[in-house]
Amino acid sequence: MTLALETTDLKVQLQLGEDWFTVCDLSLLVPGRGVAALLPDGRQVALFRDRAGELYAVDNRDPFSGAAVLSRGLTGSVQGRPFVASPLLKQRFDLRSGQCLDDDTVSVATYEVRAAG
């Protein structure tokens, strides 16, 4: 594949305060599937990439169960809103806002994320 060369150089980075924290190679993000990253302060972040190449990052902890599993959920989009469905009890979370689509009162934190050379 010719694209591979360009993408392997790119890194996924999360914004933490002023700084950008490098997580991994972009090539490790399979479209539609998440990965989890451990932050220096112990927080966990779930990172996703959609089919169009856009990146998303939300807190990895599923607020309904307490388990750190959101990175392992299925992704999709509903009415133009990209979401991940918790693998435990299937509640969906908007990947842009962190808002739970099945319960107005619940949301998860979101992070700025980019792919950089």
Add this chain to the structure above:
Amino acid sequence: MTATPGATPTIVLVGHGMVGQRFLEALAERGLTATHRVVVLCEEPRPAYDRVQLTSYFSGKTPEELSMTDMEFIKDHGIELYVGDPAETIDRDARKVTARSGLVVDYDVLVLATGSYPFVPPVPGKDAEGCFVYRTIEDLLAIEAYAKARATTGAVVGGGLLGLEAAGALKGLGLTSHIVEFAPRLMPVQVDEGGGAALLRTIEEMGLSVHTGVGTQEIVTDASGAVTGMKLSDGSELAADLVVFSAGVRPRDQLARESGLTVGERGGIAVDEQCRTVSDPHVFAIGECALAADGRVYGLVAPGYEQAETAAATIAADETEQLSFTGADLSTKLKLLGVDVASFGDAHGTAEDCLDVVYSDSRSGLYKKLVIGRDGTLLGGILIGDADAYGTLRALTGSVPPISPESLVLPAGAGGGAQLGPSALPDEAVICSCHNVTKGTIRGAVTEHSCTTVPEVKKCTKAGTGCGSCVKILGQLVTAELEASGVEVDKGLCGCFSQTREELYEIVLALRINTYQDMLDRYGRDGARGGDGCDVCKPAVASIIASLAPTIGASGYVLDGEQAALQETNDHFLANLQKNGSYSVVPRIPGGEITPEGLIVIGEIARDFGLYTKITGGQRIDMFGARVEQLPLIWARLVDAGFESGHAYGKSLRTVKSCVGQTWCRYGVQDSVRMAIDLELRYRGLRSPHKLKSAVSGCARECAEAQSKDFGIIATSNGWNLYVGGNGGATPRHADLLAQDLDDAGLIRLIDRFLMFYIRTADRLERTSTWLERIPGGLDHVRDVVVEDSLGICEELESLMTAHVANYADEWATTINDPEKLARFVSFVNAPDTPDPVVGFVPERDQIKPDLPLLTIGHRPLEGSAQR
């Protein structure tokens, strides 16, 4: 309000039970709560709750979930509700009620809705410690506490409706349970002799002991005064350390009696057709405490609701709405201990000259009787074991059914089983008898009030919100009505595809489409093409692609390429996700047969990785508590010892259970273990719309429980009988016999066809049991297709299966040999060696369990969300 408080007329309700609550709603609907002061005296420590569903407390419903009282409603209507404060005296001359707390309320209208109390026969020892009744949430809490603390055997006095419910509850609490019934059969009021016999057999098979035709003479106690058993009228003694009296109920008319109101000879506050007491125009009585104008006391909730409406309408003195209560239908349908029991209309055939149509199959616990008048009018009936037709039959009562009565009771497959849909019913047919809602009203909800879903229709008409027995027919009616009024009922799989799963399967097979993206971009709905799909269609399409993989040129490995992104987490990690984020590992143990060495290897692996082990309900061993990064290491050791994935995580074949069979068992007539192993190895890894389970029994004693499986096999002296469509779980279903006395090859050929036909035509997450019930023509159709080859597709079905079998490879072995895939088995992409700190364990019974404080659960799960 314009009137001064003193001048506001006051309605006092005594008793806040089911009927009392309904009465308050009826007052509010008629605007009476705005013009009147409404005071409620409630004896129980909690406001009205759903007594009909009381027993569901034992299956996990909390008292809060059983509540029928919306506190907003009480507040919004300014109702003064005094909980835990019963009325003690009524002064009818002064029109005053005094409550236990000393509260005195003046009334203009007094409504008594005091319900019933359980009758306890006056046997010696009846008040001993360990004796209970079964009426309130408090009763259940007390029974539960006593059963857990100090009882192992329970006896229920009374084999009626409530007695059976209570006995089931005791069994559920783990007690050995007995039912003692004075009459010669169970449920003497509702069912006749034949029905009682069918019921008896089924209930005994569940492990309850039934003693009919004997009375309780004395409760025996020990020195401390606690129950140890009872003496029966036949001279025998029954050991029991907990007794529940369920020998009928009596109206609570004491308060009325003391205040000089007329009560019936056998109890009940006498009222007229408006539910006004015959003695005092200011006092009404409704529900189970009332003796209706037809001389009966009704012990069911539906007549009580009707009385509540009647009393409210009378109080409102609404000219346009003159309701009266002249009697009610005693139809009932319930699921007792998992057995359908229904009776409706003139169930005992008391009308002159009436005739019976009876179908009875004691082997499967079926008994169906219809009572038919001389002119062909359906008068009533009894259904035991299968009450699916109840909704339709009850609604047809009083008319001449459009098809012959025989075909209404014969099961499908026995030459009958005519499908009489709700379309055959007249508009005035009562569909929901709890709330007296007719078919016409339900149609109106769709056509005039633009309801488009069952929940909307329920809200609009109240139909289906009582006992729930009409919900099935309600659903059929709503769909039929929507279709008739031209509303397109969207049968599409999800927001991304307008096709059903079956249609998608046909597309994939016919056009050899082997990627999800291709499917979505070519066949998705307009807005969905080119997009990301959703969590419903991704696994569904992935499953279709996997089932057909060799035929359509896809990889059969579910983590290959794009397929990895489509799988639910369980399939993606080839293990089952647990509540704390760890996984469980289940190696395949075909037929449940395992060598000592195999057992030792599993034991060693579990010990070395610190896993919790448990024997599953599927005749194999589950190891819990593995972290993602441990999974490949565990698999490597298992694969090394000759094990492979058991697909406990997949919508695919789970286990083929076996009994020990002919080789060892003195009754066995075939080698059930060998057949189970052959079948498990043949169908392993087969992805399907839902999980598939099977079992093989070596003779008709059925120790492997094959009749509860998707495909179950029972040995005969001539070969094998194949049963299909069985199910355990929440809605158990006995499998139907598909074919008899097959030889080995014939059996396998038929299962190949059956499974492939199911995979082709079922909906997503539809087990074979629901599929068989749903598809037009049911079992007969399936038999035509897979036995008679009526569609000419059997050859194709067989070759699809042959391709699957040839293409099978163990997913664990494939994964541990693929470094790129292995890299995904880490907790953190940026710290592959660090385990997830949220996955923690604490000791329990010499093993481990998830450390719950680490999870600190903050929210309740969505209702039903796990089913999506």
